[in-house]
Amino acid sequence: MSDYCIKKIEFFSPSKIALSGQAFRFTVLDEAHTEVVAFGKYLQIAALGNDEYAFSCTEEEFSSIWFSYFNLDRDYIAVYNSIDPDDRYLKNAADFGYGIRILRQDFFETTMSYIISQRRSIPSIKTSVERISEKYGRKIEVPAVVFEADVFVSPSKNIYYSFPSPEELSEATSGGFSDMGTGYRAEYLELAVKDFLMGRISYDLFRELSDSEAFDKLVSMKGVGKKVANCILLFSLHRTGAFPIDVWIERILNSYYGGFFDVTLYPETAGIMQQFMFYYEREDDTHKMNRK
DNA sequence: GGCCAGGCCTCGC
DNA sequence: GCGAGGCATGGC
Numbered sequence: 001m002s003d004y005c006i007k008k009i010e011f012f013s014p015s016k017i018a019l020s021g022q023a024f025r026f027t028v029l030d031e032a033h034t035e036v037v038a039f040g041k042y043l044q045i046a047a048l049g050n051d052e053y054a055f056s057c058t059e060e061e062f063s064s065i066w067f068s069y070f071n072l073d074r075d076y077i078a079v080y081n082s083i084d085p086d087d088r089y090l091k092n093a094a095d096f097g098y099g100i101r102i103l104r105q106d107f108f109e110t111t112m113s114y115i116i117s118q119r120r121s122i123p124s125i126k127t128s129v130e131r132i133s134e135k136y137g138r139k140i141e142v143p144a145v146v147f148e149a150d151v152f153v154s155p156s157k158n159i160y161y162s163f164p165s166p167e168e169l170s171e172a173t174s175g176g177f178s179d180m181g182t183g184y185r186a187e188y189l190e191l192a193v194k195d196f197l198m199g200r201i202s203y204d205l206f207r208e209l210s211d212s213e214a215f216d217k218l219v220s221m222k223g224v225g226k227k228v229a230n231c232i233l234l235f236s237l238h239r240t241g242a243f244p245i246d247v248w249i250e251r252i253l254n255s256y257y258g259g260f261f262d263v264t265l266y267p268e269t270a271g272i273m274q275q276f277m278f279y280y281e282r283e284d285d286t287h288k289m290n291r292k
Numbered sequence: 293g294g295c296c297a298g299g300c301c302t303c304g305c
Numbered sequence: 306g307c308g309a310g311g312c313a314t315g316g317c
Contacts, residue, residue: 118299124315183313246298
């Protein structure tokens with residue numbers, strides 16, 4: 001029987017992360033269980049209470065993949081405590097989003113996903129990402145422990161597929177991407193695959209770049225503008241000073257900040273604050289009701 | 293069936 | 306440099 005591991009983690013809410021819109025293959029199963037597909041693996045997380053969580057993977061896999069993925073090397077309570085107490089909106093947002101962490105997601109998958117994301121709803125983005133994975137990705141085994149150990153529940157699907165690599169997408173044409181429901185972004189996706197295959201864009205290259213250099217290089221890709229570039233910086237390259245402004249954040253800034261949020265107040269963590277705001281505005285009931 | 297979606301590109305000024 | 310218009314398709 002395969003193994004699983006239990007960890008005690010402060011400031012960690014898998015379900016809030018799943019609903020925070022930064023990842024498109026993260027699913028809430030029930031009140032205590034979430035699942036995610038990333039880096040060619042299926043992972044299920046069970047909340048056991050008292051800040052303890054069961055992960056459906058071995059200790060080795062946890063430390064080699066998921067520890068970094070969930071940014072467990074950062075003290076989020078310190079981030080939370082750094083919030084300006086006079087900023088009531090942000091304080092409320094952080095209370096509501098307590099437990100959200102910024103993921104370190106795969107660079108290529110994140111780039112492709114956020115190119116798809118422009119001018120589309122999150123459910124619709126998920127559909128396209130899933131369809132691309134099913135067509136071009138590899139089958140993923142759900143760890144046996146998910147079925148064997150009582151702490152876990154049934155996965156949401158029978159079969160899972162990894163998000164394909166640039167190589168696995170090398171034959172995909174814009175027509176192929178168009179069939180995945182990506183619309184006019186299909187051409188951008190084909191060009192992005194080429195950028196990765198040619199090595200013009202790569203994780204190793206970006207590691208050496210400053211935030212602004214990385215931003216400039218991302219924006220040079222067709223179909224990648226300011227907002228998408230900032231999302232890639234934040235949700236994959238972990239440049240947590242990046243502050244993506246989409247229609248939701250735009251509304252928040254206009255409603256509560258006079259149209260301008262001073263990111264220099266949080267030079268290394270503005271992106272984390274952004275994520276609290278985004279989640280709060282979308283998921284808090286009073287805000288939902290205000291939108292009818 | 294209409295409206296909007298984690299925006300970007302192109303064009304005209 | 307900046308604003309307006311156009312854009313493929315899916316969810317609700």
